[in-house]
Amino acid sequence: HNNKYECGRHRCGPQGPPIRFPFRLKDKEPLECGVPGFDLTCDHKHNTLIEFSSSVPQLSIKLLVMEIGYETNFLYLSDPENCLASKFLKLINTSISPFQFQFYNDDGPFSISIFNCSPDEQYHFSCPVYVASDESETLLGSNLVSCTKVFNLSTKITGIDSLMKNRLLLEWPKPNCTVCEASGKQCMLKNNGSNAASVECYGSITGPMLTKKILFYIAGPAFGSLLLLLLAFMLFKSYRYFRMKGDQARSAKFLEDYRALKPTRFSYADIKRITNGFKDKLGEGAHGAVFKGKLSNIIVAVKVLNNTIEDEGKDFINEVGTIGKIHHVNVVRLLGFCAQGFHRALVYDFFSKGSLENFITTPDNNDIFLGWDRLHQIALAIAKGIEYLHHGCEQQILHFNINPRNILLDDRFTPKITDLGLAKLCSKDKSAMSMTAVRGTLGYISPEVVSRNFGTATNKADIYSYGMLLLEMVGGRKNMVTGEEGRSHILYPEWAHNLIDGGDVHVHVEDEHDIKIARKIAIVGLWCIKWDPSNRPSAKTLVKMLESDGDKLTVPSNPLTNNSSNSRGCLSLEGKKHV
Numbered sequence: 001h002n003n004k005y006e007c008g009r010h011r012c013g014p015q016g017p018p019i020r021f022p023f024r025l026k027d028k029e030p031l032e033c034g035v036p037g038f039d040l041t042c043d044h045k046h047n048t049l050i051e052f053s054s055s056v057p058q059l060s061i062k063l064l065v066m067e068i069g070y071e072t073n074f075l076y077l078s079d080p081e082n083c084l085a086s087k088f089l090k091l092i093n094t095s096i097s098p099f100q101f102q103f104y105n106d107d108g109p110f111s112i113s114i115f116n117c118s119p120d121e122q123y124h125f126s127c128p129v130y131v132a133s134d135e136s137e138t139l140l141g142s143n144l145v146s147c148t149k150v151f152n153l154s155t156k157i158t159g160i161d162s163l164m165k166n167r168l169l170l171e172w173p174k175p176n177c178t179v180c181e182a183s184g185k186q187c188m189l190k191n192n193g194s195n196a197a198s199v200e201c202y203g204s205i206t207g208p209m210l211t212k213k214i215l216f217y218i219a220g221p222a223f224g225s226l227l228l229l230l231l232a233f234m235l236f237k238s239y240r241y242f243r244m245k246g247d248q249a250r251s252a253k254f255l256e257d258y259r260a261l262k263p264t265r266f267s268y269a270d271i272k273r274i275t276n277g278f279k280d281k282l283g284e285g286a287h288g289a290v291f292k293g294k295l296s297n298i299i300v301a302v303k304v305l306n307n308t309i310e311d312e313g314k315d316f317i318n319e320v321g322t323i324g325k326i327h328h329v330n331v332v333r334l335l336g337f338c339a340q341g342f343h344r345a346l347v348y349d350f351f352s353k354g355s356l357e358n359f360i361t362t363p364d365n366n367d368i369f370l371g372w373d374r375l376h377q378i379a380l381a382i383a384k385g386i387e388y389l390h391h392g393c394e395q396q397i398l399h400f401n402i403n404p405r406n407i408l409l410d411d412r413f414t415p416k417i418t419d420l421g422l423a424k425l426c427s428k429d430k431s432a433m434s435m436t437a438v439r440g441t442l443g444y445i446s447p448e449v450v451s452r453n454f455g456t457a458t459n460k461a462d463i464y465s466y467g468m469l470l471l472e473m474v475g476g477r478k479n480m481v482t483g484e485e486g487r488s489h490i491l492y493p494e495w496a497h498n499l500i501d502g503g504d505v506h507v508h509v510e511d512e513h514d515i516k517i518a519r520k521i522a523i524v525g526l527w528c529i530k531w532d533p534s535n536r537p538s539a540k541t542l543v544k545m546l547e548s549d550g551d552k553l554t555v556p557s558n559p560l561t562n563n564s565s566n567s568r569g570c571l572s573l574e575g576k577k578h579v
């Protein structure tokens, strides 16, 4: 009993049956681990063997233990030489105690025949002796013409057929551990092994067997998983390494392009990485969503375009090439782009203050209002940006969508015109409500762009939009009117003329200097929105007008003078100082 925990820990090989009471691994386990007659051994191939010895040495045989049915008291054997039939002849003449062959209970004895076949026939069989449970049938079926019957046996032993399959079933009546086994416990003889009929249960099978089980069922897979993990880790490391190498190369290329003021082409995977899986969304416009990203320590904004078509993106790349050549302090620079399958993206510098729209407000909104000097600087800088687009490039560039949302501000409130050429880059407009991709944003579109009846669209369309933007900056109101009622105001903003009434600016302004600025911006704005494009100033003139002190600027006439007094778009400024 002291050694009981030494018992039941063995197996000859990973596939072999577990060896526990009443079996014992001879020479490895103490005697009390098993019962006499149940000794097993292992061969050098890790097979489990049982020996049935006889006083006549030639009759002693060793068979392979394939399976031990501890809960059913069955032992499944086979012959390592694959000639179980000949071994069977010896077995029935040998004591196989404590085992017995399985017996029929009901059907009584039956006969078997054992044949010796000529060498010619023997190749059909694994060994010279053939067993048939039904003589004639087997002989006919197998056409054993050159076999001679060597043995006839009338027996109640069942399962003889399985000898042909090299399988023999033995059972042991005692000791009977089925109860212990069924309850997951270990089994041992009572009273120190004096009576094989009487057993008791203790511990659990999983206890002593655990080490083995751990080895075979847990440690094995665990080790395998560990190996897999190690492999995966190494793969991941090398992937990271090559990715890092790739990233470094891309970063180097990007920095090179950046210095050369050239947009870099990125793959969609790059775009994903730059935006960290599109994590930080800055906003969404009519053409797509904008995400914050990082590239070689440069913070970028990535615009992922909607409504793209899958093609080689040649037009897109050409267009991007043109836009990529545009470099001006007041125009957003295109750092890179992506054209892969359906994917189209544009990579720009990131501007922390967002768009000018965030700062369109009345002067009394101290938290947002930028101050008249700064507004003036912004207005002038935008005009310079437009002047560059219209007159400073090889090819005239028309924006067609100047509006406060498309003016971004950097840390020092330097304005940058963005969304350049987007109308051309995008195949279709998503939001028919607020935008017409080719024409611009409602509220900023010039009459001739809305309808060709009013003339042809020229660079003066951008001047019109810019004028609306200036008037918004002064009036502090959003120039977007939606719904049926607002339609006429979009076409011609009467309210803008009310900003300047009789030469005075109708905005809440205290300081003389500020009044001058507000007046100047408003007058320039009004000139820009003249109905006839030819009456609008060019971008060059705009710059001059805004750079002048403004005293000599005349207020343009209001084409709607007759009904302007009851204008629905009138700016309500009650209670504020009229200057």
Ligand SMILES: Nc1ncnc2c1ncn2[C@@H]1O[C@H](COP(=O)(O)OP(=O)(O)OP(=O)(O)O)[C@@H](O)[C@H]1O
Residues within 6 Å of the ligand: 282, 283, 284, 285, 286, 287, 288, 289, 290, 300, 301, 303, 332, 348, 349, 350, 351, 352, 354, 355, 405, 406, 408, 418, 419, 435
């Ligand atoms: N380069 C950038 N840096 C910082 N923010 C940006 C940048 N580009 C765009 N944004 C922000 O992303 C949001 C969406 O911009 P986007 O240009 O797509 O739309 P929009 O101009 O508002 O609309 P639309 O495209 O219809 O004119 C806006 O809030 C804008 O301020």
